[in-house]
Structure formats: structure tokens, C-alpha cells
Amino acid sequence: MSDSLTFRLLRYIKASAESLNFTRAAEQVFVAQSSLSHQIGKFEDNIDVTIFDRLQNGLKLTPAGRIVATYAENTLREWEQTLVMARAVQRNEVPPLRVGFSSFVNAKLLEKFHEGYDRMFSGCTIQLLSGDPLLCLQRLDGRTLDCAILPLPIDEKLYCVQQIAQSPLVVCMRSDDVLADLALVDIHEVAQRITIFPDPELHPSAHACLLEMFGELGISMHLSCSARTPSEIQWMVKERFGLALIDQLSPLDSGLITRAIVGLNWTADTAFVYVSPTDHVALPFVERFLRETWMESRRRRLPSKVRVPEQMELLV
Template sequence: MEFRQLKQALVLAETLNFHRAAEKLHMAQPPLSTSIKKLEEELGVTLFDRLPSGLRLTPAGEAVLRNARRTLFFSEEIRRAAREGESGEQGQLRVGFVGSATYSLMPQLIRTFRRRYPRVELTIEESTTAELLRRLEEHSLDVALLRFPVLEPTNATITLLQSDHFMLAVSADAPLAGRSEVALAELADEPFIMYSRTLVPSMHTLTTYAFHEVGIKPRVAQEAVQVQTILSLVESGLGIALVPAAAIRYTGSGVRLIPLTDWPVRMKIGIALATLPDAVTATARNLIDLARTIVPPAADAQE
């Protein structure tokens, strides 16, 4: 039994006339008659009663053709799924992200992707840059949005999508809150909330190096992982901190962000896209292309 035979039987059931069915199928009548006869023999039932007045669908024929319609529908669904899977319009996409990617880039990217590819099963997971890189390299994630720069050794290609810069976060009632700008070199005696050395090593190293460049060693009062947590600790009066400027949209009235005058220009931060070049799926390729459309990549990339 072939799909071709089922299609022929369905057209014949619509017309109940071999000649008209053959015309609709763009074939000669004798081959159609032979094909239907072979289908009946294979199934062991008569699908059509041949009457002097024409054809009549038998009860067995009605049952067979009812299921034939379902079979042909699902066969077309399989073909469509294969086409969409090849083009990335259907399938699975696993995206990892760091918390600071949620400030602006990720909501815009995910919203646009879901609207453009509604049949893709999207899974998103939050973690740290180091953990996301590990997941990416063990192929349990397809792409990841990370903090930039990435100092951990990796086989992934890292492309900076969105540049940012650090600002000083202080509580609204702190003496520094009235300043319009401040230099890192002034902060030697301030209690400082630092990024975790073990869980956020890149941000920890970057801020430590920046202080080293201006000749001071920060007095670390507390370590934390997420920028939102750091802002809460600042608001609680536990210390000051360096946070991405993009965090300003999530900063409440209890925290002020102050521009820095002596941050080393060459030390860029931002959100980057991480991929494994030899393991990019069709769905991941579509997300990567979309990300580069929404936010043209900055000049920095890491291999």
C-alpha cells in the first residue's frame, strides 16, 4: 500500500467516477482502475461497489478512507516538520543567559524569535558565565548570552553584541550620593561589594584589575553573584559596588548610579553571544542571525 494509492482512492470517493477521478489526478483511467483494484486486494476488502449507475463507497471503504485521510494528513505533517527542521522553523532551542542579559537584550531577542518561529520549542536557563560555557561545551545548551569579557578558557566563539560600561552604585543616603561623578582612586576606604571570585571569576578579575590600575586595593565587605543582589546589598547600606550601566532601569530610589572618571578605556564590558562553531543547529543559527540583526555585533570577538 502506497500513499499514492490512498490519494487516488480519496479522489475516486469524491467523484465516484473513474473517468473524472483520472482527470483530476492527471492520469489515464486504466492505470487508476488497476491501482484501486490492487489496493482492494492488498486490504482484502472491496472499497467501491461497481454498479450499473456508477460507483458506491462500501462501509469498509468509508472506514478505510476515513483513516486514509488521517494517514495522509500526518504524512504531510512529517514532511513539513522535516522541511521546517532543516530551516530551523521547527525543533528545539536551548538558550542560556546571565542575569544582566535580561536588562534589554534578551527580552527583545526572545520576543522577536518567538514571534518569528512560533513552532520552535524554546528552553531558557539562567546561570553564571562559567557554568553556561561548561554547558555549551558539553552540548546541553545550543547558545548562550554571557557577560563580556570572557576570561575562562573555552572552545566557543564569543561575539560582543551589546557594549556597556561600569558605574558606581551607592545607597541614596551615602555621602557619595550627591556626587555627579567619582574616580575609582577615591574609593580605597569604602566598603566594597565584589563579584564572587569563584562563581563570577571574569567580573571579579576585571574589577580587581581596574582597582589595581589606579593603585588601590578595595576593602571587600561582601561578595555576590547577581547584579540584582549586589544592588540590594548596596541599598541595604553594606557597601558600594561597580555595576553595568544597563542596570539603571532596575535601580530603585534607594540606589544611585554615578559615572566613573578613571575607568580604563580598554576594559570593555557587555553582553556577548557564545556558540560552538561545529555544533550550531538550524534553530540556533536562526537565533544568531536574529541577534546580529537586532544588535549589530561590536568589533570585539573572542575565538
Template sequence: MELRQLRQALVLAETLNFTRAAERLHMAQPPLSTSIRKLEEELGVTLFERLPTGLKITHEGEAVLRQARRALFFVEEVRRAARAGEAGEQGLLRIGFTGSATYVLMPNLIRAFRAAYPRVELMIDEATTSELLRRLEQQTLDVALVAFPVMEPTTCDIAPLVEGRMMLAVGPESRLAARTEVTLAEIADQPFIIHSRTLAPNMHTMTMDAFRTAGVQPRIVQEAAQVHTILRLVESGMGVGLVADFVARYAGGGVKLLPVTDAATQLRMGLALAMLPEACTAIARNFAALAHSMYPERTGA
């Protein structure tokens, strides 16, 4: 049994005439008659009763044609799904993101992507930048929103979307809360919360390099993997910490962000889109195109 035979049978059922059906199918009448007869032989039933006045669909024919319509519908659904998948309009997109992206990129990007591609299913997972890059290389993620600069070796493409500077987060009870700016030297005696050496090595290295250049040894009291953890620890009064300026309006709880005047050029960070080129799907390319259209200037939000 072939799909073309089912289509031929359905057209014949609509016309109840071999000649008219053959015309609609753009074929000669004898091959159509032969095709229908072979279909009946294969099924072991008579689909059409041949009468002097024309054709009549048999009871068995009604049942077969009903299922034929369903079969052809699902075949077309498979083709449509294949076309949509090839265009990146249907399927699954696995997105990873680092904590900082929660405040800036994620809400806008996810909302816009869902509106543009409603048939794409999203699987979203938070992790550190190092973990996200590892998962991209293992192909368990399709795209990731990571912190940059990325100082570790990676085969992923890193495309900056949002850029900013690191600022000092201080709690309402800190002696620095009344200040409008600080230097790294003034932070030396403060309990300092730093990005984790193992879980966020890029941010840890950048911070320590800045202190080293300034000739300052920070008094580290706690390491944290994500920016929201640093903010909550600062808010609780555990110490001070460096976070990106684009999270300022989300700090809350009286946390204040102060510019660090003597390390403005060193303490630069941002958010980027990371992808593995050889594993890039059509859906991932659509997500990347949308991200770059929404953040073309690569400036702080």
C-alpha cells in the same frame, strides 16, 4: 504494504475507475491493477468490488481507506516537521543567559524570536558566564548570552552584541550619593561588593585589575554572582558595587550609578552571544542571525 499502494488506493477510491486513476497517477493501468490486487492480498480483504458498471468500495475498503488517509496525513506531518527542523523553524532551542542580559537583551530577543519562530520551543536558564560557557561546551545549551570580556579559555565563539562601561552603584544613604562622578581612590574606604571570584571570575578579575592599576585596595565586604544581587545589596545599604551602565534604568530603590573617571577605559564590559561552532543547530543559527540583526552596532542600550 507501501505508502505508494495506499496513495493508489485512495486515488482509485476517488475515481472508481482503473483507467482514470492510472491517468491521475501517471502510470499504466495494468501495473495499477496488480498493485491494488497485491495490497488486497496482503490485507486479506477486498477493497473494491469489481462490477460491470465499475468499481464499488466495500465495507472493509471504507475502513481501510479511512485509516490510509490518516496514515498518509501523519507521514506528511513527519516530512513537514523534518523540513521545518532543517530550516530551524521547529524544534527546541536551549538558551542560557547571565543576569545582566535580563535587563537588556532577553526581553527584546525572546519576544522577537517567538514572533518569528512560533513553533520553536524555548528552554531558558540563568547562570553565570563561566557556567554558561561550560554548559555550551558540554552541549547542554545551544546558545548563551554572556558577559564579556571573557578571560577564561573557551572553545566557544563569542560575538559582542551590547557594549558599555562599569559604573559605581551607590545607595541613597551613601555619602557618595550626592556626587556626579567618583574615582577608584575615593572608593577605597567604602564597603565594596564585588563579583564572585569563583562564580564570576571574568568580572572579578577585571575589577581587581582596575583597582590594582589605580594603586587601590578595595575593602571587600561581600561577593555576589549576579548583577541583580549586587544592586539589591547596594540598595539595602551593605555597600557599593560596580555594574554596567546599561542596567541604570532598572536599578530602582534610589540606587544611583556614578561614572568612575579614572578607570573609564579599563572598566568596559558588555554582553555577547556565545555558541559552540561544531554543535550549532539550524535553530541556533536563526537565533544568532536575529540577535545580530537587532544589535548590529554593538553599542550600549
């Protein structure tokens, strides 16, 4: 896009797109109507794009103009957010970012998030608050948390949700299990032995997804033991209460191993969740970077017949 696109022109375009009238737009940005319309017209000539159709009773955005007007609106909003954050950092007025997290979120994600936030906003602090997903969502609703890192799914009608990580679900077993010599396991052959699951009350929607995944294969879930933390799940496996499905990237206790499931793409998905970007001055920057990084990580994936764990490198 032409270097002549300045913040001044962006404001002119935004005001004109909102009012669909050069006169009213000029009043909004405190400039003469002739100057505003001339500069927009000159800019249209420079980029060879007609932004507005001039009508007898006002303006009409062209299809190409809608793209430019959207860019103007987004850029100006991001610039205002940047100014607010920069001033807050300079004045040492950035409040601690209160981040909730579930025990089922990989600790490496939290470490990367903390390190990245400190690089972005040096000297600004993070407060971590552990809790099951439902509790974290309640705290978000009550504004005692600014954001959270939680397992998916999360209702995107109620919250802003940006996926940040994904890795395969694998079967966790004792290293002396009869299946330990296999490189891959068949879900139909081991399903009856998979009896240890996270407590359904911790994250009902995630449990419903598991039920659906099993159901699509014509398999019934055999939940006989439930746990509130990953460490409880691994303890139950070690004590021979059954097998469990866990995130492939989870650290394993001694005496335990994992095996991939042949032919399935079941994954543990993690997201950055918040209610409103106005809840904390840093949220727009964090969400934007996580979104861009996630999209880039998806583009970089190499096709492979073997499912490769994918974990986003946060804020690097």
C-alpha cells in the same frame, strides 16, 4: 556584482577553487569540462575580474579570485543552511532553542532576544535556563544548552563568541550617601568604599579583569562582600555594607542611585556564546544577525565627550 552570478556558477567556482583543475571540478558538479570552463571564462569577462590563472598543469587562484571564491563558499554554505532551516520550519521540526543566561545579564536583552527569535522563526520555542557563567559554559560543553547570553570575557579559543551589548559600569550607592550630590565620582576617592562584588567563583575571568582594571590605576580591590545575583548586591548596598560597581542599565531598587566614574571607560560587556553552529539549526541565522546588528550599532555611535550607554536593539 553582476546578476549573472548564479548558484550554478558559484558551485563551479567553488569546485574549481578547491580542486584547482577544471576537469576535476567538472566531475564534482556533474557537468562537461568544456561547459564549466567556458562559463567561468564568460563570467570573468562579464565582471572584468580574472579569477583563475590558467597554468599548464592546472589552475591558480588570483588575489582577486580568492575574494570571489570565498564569497562563493560562504554564499553556498548560507544557502544550504537556509534550506535546512526552511524545511525544518515547514515541517514543524525545529527543536526548542535552549538558551542559558546569567543573572548578571540585563533582562531587557533576554526579552529582546525572545521577541526577535519569535519574529524570525514564528512558532519556534525558546527554553531559558538560568545559571552562573561557569555552569552555563559547562552545559554548553555537555550540549544540554545550545547557546547562552553571558557577561564577557569568554575564551574565544573554546567557544564562538559574538558581543551583543555594552554599557558603562557605574557606582551604586544609597540615595542618602554623602556622594549622592555629585554628578560624577573619582575612582581614586571611592575605591576603598567599593567592597561589594559578584562572587569571584561565578566568573573567574571577569573577576580577573576587574583586578586588572583596578591594578592599572594603582588601586587595590577591597572585596569584603560577594554576591551571586544583582539583587543581592543591591541589598548589601542598601544595608550599608559598601558601594558596588553595576551595569548602568540595571534596574535599581528604591533608595538606590548610581553615579558615573569620571575619566574611565569601564564597561559591562555581554555576548552570545555557543560551541558549534551545528548544535541547533537556528544558530547560524541568530549569530549572523547578531554580528551584523552589533557592527551596525558600532557604526551608528555618535562621538561624544560623555560616555553614552550602548545597548544593542536585538533582532529588530
